């Protein structure tokens with residue numbers, strides 16, 4: 001088997017001094033879609049923000065396409081309360097270089113840029129794609145998957161509905177030509193109708209062979225979409241479920257919380 | 262009041278408004294991006310004026326004036342760019358960034374003013390206004406130089422607005438101002454974009470300095486009074502849109518010109534502050550503002 005696209009080895013992190021997740025091992029193969037399921041507030045977003053380079057990892061490594069994204073070793077603790085330690089501290093990972101590598105994270109509940117129009121946001125989105133080909137095909141895909149955006153082309157983001165905003169976020173992520181696209185709760189807080197529309201859009205994106213990590217609270221949607229499912233609980237991965245044996249919602253609940261959930 | 266007086270006051274109010282618009286939009290751009298008030302903006306105005314004055318010592322006339330303005334704008338852009346890495350970036354992760362930035366920008370202002378004093382001495386200078394002659398405006402003779410200044414100021418503001426709205430680089434600057442984290446996730450070098458924003462702000466300060474220096478005398482503290490006026494402008498107009506401080510700048514400019522005529526000159530600042538307090542009481546987000554700050 002060739003090396004995986006993304007590999008997390010013993011990754012730990014959080015918001016210092018609070019530790020949110022520890023010892024996370026996770027892989028995403030080339031051309032694979034992986035699901036992450038777990039209760040609210042247990043650190044999925046924190047884990048993915050760390051992978052995206054927004055938060056420094058405390059320990060462990062992130063490999064993407066064979067390259068290490070973080071600097072080696074553990075995060076050193078703050079050594080002095082009095083000196084401006086931040087002046088000397090180097091970030092252990094930078095979102096800019098992670099994104100340049102093609103690892104694109106679509107943030108949960110992303111507010112994007114409230115005073116910019118859809119057109120302006122999608123104009124600056126390909127910035128991260130520098131040097132990678134396929135921009136024209138991706139624009140066609142975005143148009144095919146989110147026809148609604150063309151109708152709101154000149155509206156400011158702050159006037160869009162939650163669902164439309166989510167569509168712009170995902171479209172912007174796609175225009176960055178992702179080698180791996182991370183969608184963090186893309187259907188959170190949407191009406192049932194919009195939810196279905198968005199789930200279909202994500203299925204279409206998957207049909208174009210875009211590798212994915214998807215976090216969602218709906219087991220049926222996740223199991224229909226992904227090749228593998230990770231269960232995430234209290235800041236650690238508790239179980240990995242293979243595609244051949246995708247469980248139902250009830251079964252997942254039993255796995256996570258026992259018989260009496 | 263005769264028509265001539267009115268025309269004269271209108272013209273000088275508009276010229277003042279153009280100057281304040283330049284300075285205030287420079288301040289507002291940094292404020293919306295960093296959430297930090299740049300107290301060094303006044304010193305940047307002074308430094309910009311001195312650099313242009315130096316250039317006009319070698320080249321005279323209209324060419325010298327324009328060359329001086331160009332050189333000054335270019336140098337001040339680079340200085341503003343560098344200032345981000347010295348004054349703001351080291352404290353970015355600090356919880357008290359805003360307070361620290363007050364201190365570092367005040368320090369920079371003081372350093373710049375004293376550096377000016379050391380390099381150019383205490384004697385006042387003036388940039389010779391290159392465009393002499395008058396034109397008839399509603400029956401009064403108004404200096405061509407005033408019109409040139411107003412035209413360049415408006416053109417510079419228009420160029421800045423078009424840059425921010427239409428170009429990808431300008432849109433990236435606005436993206437950073439509106440949502441820093443999302444901008445990072447789009448792969449932008451946020452630090453460099455913030456530095457560019459401060460550079461642009463310094464460039465507008467330099468241009469304003471050149472104009473002030475050709476209308477009045479230049480001293481190391483020549484920027485202090487305009488800085489205070491632009492602060493009033495920013496508070497009066499709000500910063501929701503790029504244009505909000507510009508409207509407010511013309512209101513302040515005209516109010517200053519007319520109150521200097523109807524009351525005594527020394528009462529003009531009091532009138533402006535009274536206006537500002539009334540606006541703050543009724544509409545704290547500014548005449549043209551909403552509660553959020555954006556670019």
Ligand SMILES: Nc1ncnc2c1ncn2[C@@H]1O[C@H](COP(=O)(O)OP(=O)(O)OP(=O)(O)O)[C@@H](O)[C@H]1O
Pocket residue numbers: 015018020038039040041042043044045046047108185
């Ligand atoms: N900026 C922050 N600073 C400090 N703590 C935070 C911050 N953001 C989140 N937390 C804490 O980290 C923990 C994990 O939050 P996180 O958002 O990663 O969970 P999640 O699994 O994504 O939840 P959800 O399913 O609701 O999105 C929570 O206890 C939260 O309170």
Ligand SMILES: [Mg+2]
Pocket residue numbers: 044045046108184185
């Ligand atoms: Mg989350």
